[in-house]
Amino acid sequence: DAGITQSPRHKVTETGTPVTLRCHQTENHRYMYWYRQDPGHGLRLIHYSYGVKDTDKGEVSDGYSVSRSKTEDFLLTLESATSSQTSVYFCAISDPPGQLNTGELFFGEGSRLTVL
Amino acid sequence: AQSVTQLGSHVSVSEGALVLLRCNYSSSVPPYLFWYVQYPNQGLQLLLKYTSAATLVKGINGFEAEFKKSETSFHLTKPSAHMSDAAEYFCAVSAVDMRFGAGTRLTVKP
Numbered sequence: 730d731a732g733i734t735q736s737p738r739h740k741v742t743e744t745g746t747p748v749t750l751r752c753h754q755t756e757n758h759r760y761m762y763w764y765r766q767d768p769g770h771g772l773r774l775i776h777y778s779y780g781v782k783d784t785d786k787g788e789v790s791d792g793y794s795v796s797r798s799k800t801e802d803f804l805l806t807l808e809s810a811t812s813s814q815t816s817v818y819f820c821a822i823s824d825p826p827g828q829l830n831t832g833e834l835f836f837g838e839g840s841r842l843t844v845l
Numbered sequence: 846a847q848s849v850t851q852l853g854s855h856v857s858v859s860e861g862a863l864v865l866l867r868c869n870y871s872s873s874v875p876p877y878l879f880w881y882v883q884y885p886n887q888g889l890q891l892l893l894k895y896t897s898a899a900t901l902v903k904g905i906n907g908f909e910a911e912f913k914k915s916e917t918s919f920h921l922t923k924p925s926a927h928m929s930d931a932a933e934y935f936c937a938v939s940a941v942d943m944r945f946g947a948g949t950r951l952t953v954k955p
Contacts, residue, residue, distance in 0.1 A: 733888075762943075769854070771935055771945040772889075787942070819888055823943075831877040831896050832939045836888035 732756045733837040735820050741843045748807040750840050752820030754800075760823045761803040762787075762834065763795060765816040772819065778803055779825065810844045817841050847872040847938045851946035859954045864908075864923040866949045868936030871917065878919045879937040880910055883948075889935060895919060906930070926953045 732755035742748055752761060760779055764772040764787075774787030776795040784795050792814060794806045807814055818841075821834040852867040870876060877896055881889040893904025900912045906929075910921045919936060931953045936946040 764945075769947055771851075771947040773945075774942060777942070831879075831894055832943060833879065833891060833894060834889075834937075834943055836881075836890075838888045839886075 733820060733822055733835060735818075735837040735840045737840060738838065739841045741845065742810055743845050744811055745809050748810050748842065748844075750805040750818055750820075750842070752803045752805070752837060754803075754822050756822060756835070757800060758822040758824055758835075759800075760825055760832075761797065762821040762823070763793070763803070763805045764819045764821060765789065765814075766819060766839070767816050775805065775818075807842075810842075812844050815842060815844045847874075847876060847940045847944050849936050849938050849944055849946035851934075851936050851949050853949055854947065855950045855952065857952040857954060858926045860928055861925050864921070864926045864930065864951065866921040866934050866936075866951065868910075868919045868921065868946060869917050870919060870936070870938045872938055872940045874940045877939040878910075878912060879939065879943075880904065880908070880919075880921050881935045881937060881945075883933045883935065885932075892921070892934070926951075928953050928955065 734753045762777040763775040773789045778784045778797040796804045820837040848871045850869045879894045880892040882892045883889045895912045903909045908923045933950045
């Protein structure tokens with residue numbers, strides 16, 4: 730177990746409301762990621778962070794923002810949730826890929842979000 | 846750019862039969878390749894990874910995968926399926942960032 734906690738694990742909300750998902754790690758890994766999982770699409774990268782206050786967009790970043798004020802916490806915010814954002818969201822952590830590291834990801838248990 | 850294609854969204858085998866899950870990748874640079882497994886209501890766990898040290902990679906639970914550069918493939922196999930192998934399996938490629946295939950759901954029939 731890589732010491733990754735996601736909260737909340739389940740959330741139901743209404744269209745137009747803001748939602749924040751939290752990922753907390755105890756492993757001191759530099760890289761953190763948010764993915765969404767949808768049937769037929771596998772996992773798609775939303776945003777990632779390569780250090781405190783350093784973030785970048787993934788392939789499906791529209792409608793999402795992130796913040797990382799501490800090494801251990803990475804927040805994903807939906808400013809105004811839409812039904813298309815109903816999904817299971819996974820946080821992952823890794824060391825930076827390079828000669829000594831393959832960039833292997835360690836995953837949290839997921840947060841199931843339903844937007845009505 | 847890199848991408849992964851998993852052939853077959855569902856695979857069904859009988860207990861004791863060979864498991865073969867197919868993965869083809871595309872990468873502009875030499876990649877790292879991974880297989881992850883996901884059990885219901887859980888996150889993904891690493892099954893095995895290819896890091897260029899050896900083309901035949903052995904993982905947990907009796908799974909192995911062979912990297913074939915000429916075929917750009919990294920298929921996952923297990924000689925004898927067990928009921929506990931029923932799960933969803935994801936192939937992934939990492940060069941610039943980690944990209945996942947759409948997943949293959951494995952069903953094991955008694």
